[in-house]
Amino acid sequence: MEQSLERINTALVSLRKGKMVILVDEEAANNEAHLILPAEKVSSKAINFMSTEAKGLICLALDPNKVESLKLPLMSSSSHSKTAFTLSIDKKEIKTGSSAQDRAETIKTAIHPKASPHDLVTPGHIFPLKASQNGVLEKRTPSDAAVDLMNIAKMDRSSVICQILNNDGELTNQEELKFFSRKHHIPILNIKDIIHYRLYYEALLEIKNEKQLDTAFGPFTCLTYADKITKNEHFALIKGKIKNGCLLRIHQGCLEGDVFLSKSCHCKKNLHDSLNALSKENSGILFYHPEPITKDRCQHSNLKISYYALASQLLKQFDVTAVHVLMTHLHEVNSLKSFGISVLSKTKLEP
Ligand SMILES: [Zn+2]
Incomplete structure (x- = not known):
């Protein structure tokens, strides 16, 4: 434990x-x-x-x-x-x-x-x-x-x-x-x-909405969920049927990189590479956490641990306890493990 x-x-x-x-x-x-x-x-x-x-x-x-x-x-x-x-x-x-x-x-x-x-x-x-x-x-x-x-x-x-x-x-x-x-x-x-x-133990998730989304990377199911504390909304893009051993990416939203295609960070490339990788899998999930506007939007070392808690809670709702991970920092893997999700393999993306 x-x-x-x-x-x-x-x-x-x-x-x-x-x-x-x-x-x-x-x-x-x-x-x-x-x-x-x-x-x-x-x-x-x-x-x-x-x-x-x-x-x-x-x-x-x-x-x-x-x-x-x-x-x-x-x-x-x-x-x-x-x-x-x-x-x-x-x-x-x-x-x-x-x-x-x-x-x-x-x-x-x-x-x-x-x-x-x-x-x-x-x-x-x-x-x-x-x-x-x-x-x-x-x-x-x-x-x-x-x-x-x-x-x-x-x-x-x-x-x-x-x-x-x-x-x-x-x-x-x-x-x-x-x-x-x-x-x-x-x-x-x-x-x-x-x-x-x-x-770890409190049920903090509330599923708000589920819809099918056809994207440039193929079809996904888009789940919108909120945490009961901040009421902030988060998203999960699901490829196929979620099962143990699926591919996982937790992406922290970056307005400048994801939307305005800023060249000063790798966020857009990471997001697209992840979606590309998911599109080739039978089973995969990308968690997207829109980030509150802060000065250091792209300083991802300060990711909140609760994002991993929320992702882990959603995975457990699908009876998923082991995943293959696309990651930028090792702490992402450690955080998942601390919430009871085993990591079968990790593939590094550019931080
Ligand atoms: Zn960024």
Whole structure:
């Protein structure tokens, strides 16, 4: 199994036992690391551990529906902050709200399925964070990742989350984090593992339309499909009947190359060579992902991994798990493999 899926499974075992997991984002600019704990497993001991060992602010990541039901307003409507803090909370009629015991009580009260805004007061000593509707597939933040992870664990979606600081009160570096993980026997999970897990297992495709298309390269079936997160439309040109061992090309659309025949990239040539190759096969498929307009339209090294997830999901709908690939970069093959598609052979096109 893919390593990232294994890491998720290890984390799920810990979380279900009421243990913590360390969450990092390898691709973030800074070394932010957070301890996360299912809120349904909170205790004063866990809160005390977070305050003394992790030392960051103790927050409560909540799914947007829960924030809505508690009628918690955002602390700021500014889109500046990537983290959506709501007003801080305490349980109503609690002593000071600041002790570990009080904070655990506030969390238990807030996450109770029947909790109402009347059970809480603001401001307080627990800082709720509102996750996005689509979690990490929409916004790559620790709170989104924490809520997604609870959902994957089939637990209450609320999560206690606390940033880990080193002995000097600064962000931890990788070595310090590994030491922290070994010392306290807490597994480390990467946000990209959660993204990969969701892209692997969640049905994200919606087929919109199917029609026959007669082209200069012969007849194809053109499937239009959309992903449920961005609602963006993608296309699949299918030659013959799709079956295991068919020829596959994933082409990222390039307006300048494909349409205006720009000479500064090989996109048009790759597209035409691929369609030519497909026309000679009994079974083949070309995925065409129109690219959002960006400055570096032809810098294809930044292809989004989700394109491969979507292509893999569509292939699996046709019971295809092994393909011959026309590719420009090796990472295309690796991405397909990471979503459970075996690559029987690869033919290189000019990048
Ligand atoms: Zn191009």
